[in-house]
Amino acid sequence: MTSATPSPKSPEVSEKSKKYDRQLRLWGDHGQYKLESSHVCLINANATGTEILKSLVLPGCGRFTIIDSKEVTEEDVGNNFFLELSHVGQNRGECAKTLLCEMNLDVSGEAVIDDLEEHLSVHKNSKFFDRFSVVIASELSDKTLKLLSRTLWEKPGKSIPLIYCHCIGFIGWIRVQLKEHTVIESHPDSVIDDLRLDRPFPEMVEYFDSISLSSREDIVKTPWLIVFHRILEQYVKSHLLREDSMNCVNKENPHHLNTQQKRAFKEYLEKELRTMGLHEGDDVFAESMKAVNTALTPTTIPWQVQEILNDKKVTDPENSQFWIMCAALKAFISENNGLLPVRGVLPDMTAESAKYIGLQNVYRDKAKRDAEDVYNRCQSIMEESGNSPITLKPEDVRLFCKESCNLKLIRGQPIFEELETCPSSIVNEIAQNQESPNPDCMFYVMMRAALRYYSEFNFYPGASDPEQDITEFKACVSRLLAEWNCNVNGNADYIQEICRYGGSEIPSVAAFVGGCVAQEAIKIITGQYTPLNNTLIYNAVDCSTTSFNLPTD
Incomplete structure (x- = not known):
C-alpha cells in the first residue's frame, strides 16, 4: 500500500509540516506559501489590533508592519496582553512588535512611529502601501478612515484590501473593503459530485460497458456508479422513451428526471x-x-459561475490570471456542449480496488485532458494580447478547472462612500421595525455615531463627563439618523450601552473580533474561502453576530 502523502524531502520540511499541520489541512501548501509571502499592515496596536496580529503571526504570515504613534498607557497594559507595565511611556507599536515576534520566529515585524494622517498625506501618491497584502486598521477618526479608505481604493493598477474594526465594550464592528476579489477555491459547505451520469463522455461509457455484471459475485465487487448507470440506461430506454408521447420526457436530455420520475x-x-x-x-x-x-442532479453551470463568465472582463482579461482563465473556460464550454471541465474527483465507494482505481483513472484522465485544453486556450489568449507579463503554470489551470463550479467574485463598495452617504439596507431595516429595531442594526448606527463623535471631540462618548457625554452623543446619533431620513425611537438603551464604556476595549471581545478579522485577512491573502461582504456586528451582550452587505444610496 502506498502512502497518501509523499514522505518529506528533508528534516526542515518535516518540522514545518508538523508546525503548521492543522492549517495545511485547511488551505494546503499553496495557501501556506501565499500566507508566508504576505506582508500585513496594522494601524494601531490596541487590544483588538494585537489580537489580530497574534492570529496571523501564529499561522506564519511572512511579515507585518505596525503603524502607531501612540505611547503605552496604563489602560493599554490593563487590556492588551502584548504590553507590560514597564512599557508605559514607550511607543505602543514598537513594544507590541517585540512580543508578537517572539510567538513565531519565522515571522518578522517592524514598527513605524508616524501619525497616520501625516503619513497618508506624505505618502498619498507614493508606493508606500503597495507592499502590503492587506491593511488592517482600528480606532480611527471618521476623517482619517475616509482618507485611508480612499487612498487604498484608488491605488493605480490594483487597490489594496482594507479591513477596519472597532470594539467598544461588548460591541464589535468589522468592515471589509474589497474593490474586486476573485476566489477559485471557495470551499463550499456541500459539493455535488461531478458524475456526469446525465451527460456521459465516451471514455466513461466505454469503461462502464467493459465491466461484467453477469453474476452476483461480479456485482458486489463493482463500484455502485457502474451498476447505477447500467440500470439508469435500462430505465430510460424501457420506460421514459416509451412515454415520450405523453410529453413527460426532457427531449434534449432524457436523463434529466423530474421529481415524479x-x-x-x-x-x-x-x-x-x-x-x-x-x-x-x-x-x-x-x-x-x-x-x-x-447522482441524478443535472450537470449544469451554477448561476454564480455563469454570471462571472458573462462579465465584461472575460472579453478583455488584460493582465489578470483569473480573467484569462475565465476567458479560456468560456471558450471551452462553447465547444463542449455547454459543460464545464470534468472535476476528476470521485466519492469513496466500496468495491474491488482494481475496478475502483480504473474508474478513478477514467475521470482523472478526462479531467487532465480538459485542463490541458483550457491551458492551451489560455496560452492562445495571452499570445493574442501581445507581450503579457502574466505567467500561467499548468498546475494553476488544473486547479482552476477542478474548482470551476465553485468560482466566486466579490465587488465591494468603498468605506469612504459609506461614511459620506447612508446605508439603505440599515435604514430600511430600522424603518420597518421602528418599535423594536434589530439590536445589531442599532449598534451599527451607534458605532458610526461613535466614529463621528470621536472626530468632533477627540475622545469617545463616556470618556470625559458621562452625563454630558450621553447628552452630546444622543444629539450626535440624532443628527446622523436625520441625515439618513430615518426617524426611530427607543435609542436610549443603545446610547447608554456605548457611553458606559468610554471607548474602552474588553479583552475577551477584542480577542473574538481579532480572531474574526484575522480569519478574513487569511481568506483574502490565500485567495481561498469566501470573505465577508462587507460588514459584521458582534454583539457580546446577546452572544450574536450579524453580517450585512451594506450598499449605499
Whole structure:
C-alpha cells in the first residue's frame, strides 16, 4: 500500500509540516506559501489590533508592519496582553512588535512611529502601501478612515484590501473593503459530485460497458456508479422513451428526471438490484439507493459561475490570471456542449480496488485532458494580447478547472462612500421595525455615531463627563439618523450601552473580533474561502453576530 502523502524531502520540511499541520489541512501548501509571502499592515496596536496580529503571526504570515504613534498607557497594559507595565511611556507599536515576534520566529515585524494622517498625506501618491497584502486598521477618526479608505481604493493598477474594526465594550464592528476579489477555491459547505451520469463522455461509457455484471459475485465487487448507470440506461430506454408521447420526457436530455420520475426510478432501481441478487446488506445496494437524488442532479453551470463568465472582463482579461482563465473556460464550454471541465474527483465507494482505481483513472484522465485544453486556450489568449507579463503554470489551470463550479467574485463598495452617504439596507431595516429595531442594526448606527463623535471631540462618548457625554452623543446619533431620513425611537438603551464604556476595549471581545478579522485577512491573502461582504456586528451582550452587505444610496 502506498502512502497518501509523499514522505518529506528533508528534516526542515518535516518540522514545518508538523508546525503548521492543522492549517495545511485547511488551505494546503499553496495557501501556506501565499500566507508566508504576505506582508500585513496594522494601524494601531490596541487590544483588538494585537489580537489580530497574534492570529496571523501564529499561522506564519511572512511579515507585518505596525503603524502607531501612540505611547503605552496604563489602560493599554490593563487590556492588551502584548504590553507590560514597564512599557508605559514607550511607543505602543514598537513594544507590541517585540512580543508578537517572539510567538513565531519565522515571522518578522517592524514598527513605524508616524501619525497616520501625516503619513497618508506624505505618502498619498507614493508606493508606500503597495507592499502590503492587506491593511488592517482600528480606532480611527471618521476623517482619517475616509482618507485611508480612499487612498487604498484608488491605488493605480490594483487597490489594496482594507479591513477596519472597532470594539467598544461588548460591541464589535468589522468592515471589509474589497474593490474586486476573485476566489477559485471557495470551499463550499456541500459539493455535488461531478458524475456526469446525465451527460456521459465516451471514455466513461466505454469503461462502464467493459465491466461484467453477469453474476452476483461480479456485482458486489463493482463500484455502485457502474451498476447505477447500467440500470439508469435500462430505465430510460424501457420506460421514459416509451412515454415520450405523453410529453413527460426532457427531449434534449432524457436523463434529466423530474421529481415524479426520480421516485419511479428509485422503485425500479430497488427492483432491479434485488433481481441481481442483492439486498440491503450489500454495500452496492445501499450506496446505490442512497445516491438516487444526488447522482441524478443535472450537470449544469451554477448561476454564480455563469454570471462571472458573462462579465465584461472575460472579453478583455488584460493582465489578470483569473480573467484569462475565465476567458479560456468560456471558450471551452462553447465547444463542449455547454459543460464545464470534468472535476476528476470521485466519492469513496466500496468495491474491488482494481475496478475502483480504473474508474478513478477514467475521470482523472478526462479531467487532465480538459485542463490541458483550457491551458492551451489560455496560452492562445495571452499570445493574442501581445507581450503579457502574466505567467500561467499548468498546475494553476488544473486547479482552476477542478474548482470551476465553485468560482466566486466579490465587488465591494468603498468605506469612504459609506461614511459620506447612508446605508439603505440599515435604514430600511430600522424603518420597518421602528418599535423594536434589530439590536445589531442599532449598534451599527451607534458605532458610526461613535466614529463621528470621536472626530468632533477627540475622545469617545463616556470618556470625559458621562452625563454630558450621553447628552452630546444622543444629539450626535440624532443628527446622523436625520441625515439618513430615518426617524426611530427607543435609542436610549443603545446610547447608554456605548457611553458606559468610554471607548474602552474588553479583552475577551477584542480577542473574538481579532480572531474574526484575522480569519478574513487569511481568506483574502490565500485567495481561498469566501470573505465577508462587507460588514459584521458582534454583539457580546446577546452572544450574536450579524453580517450585512451594506450598499449605499
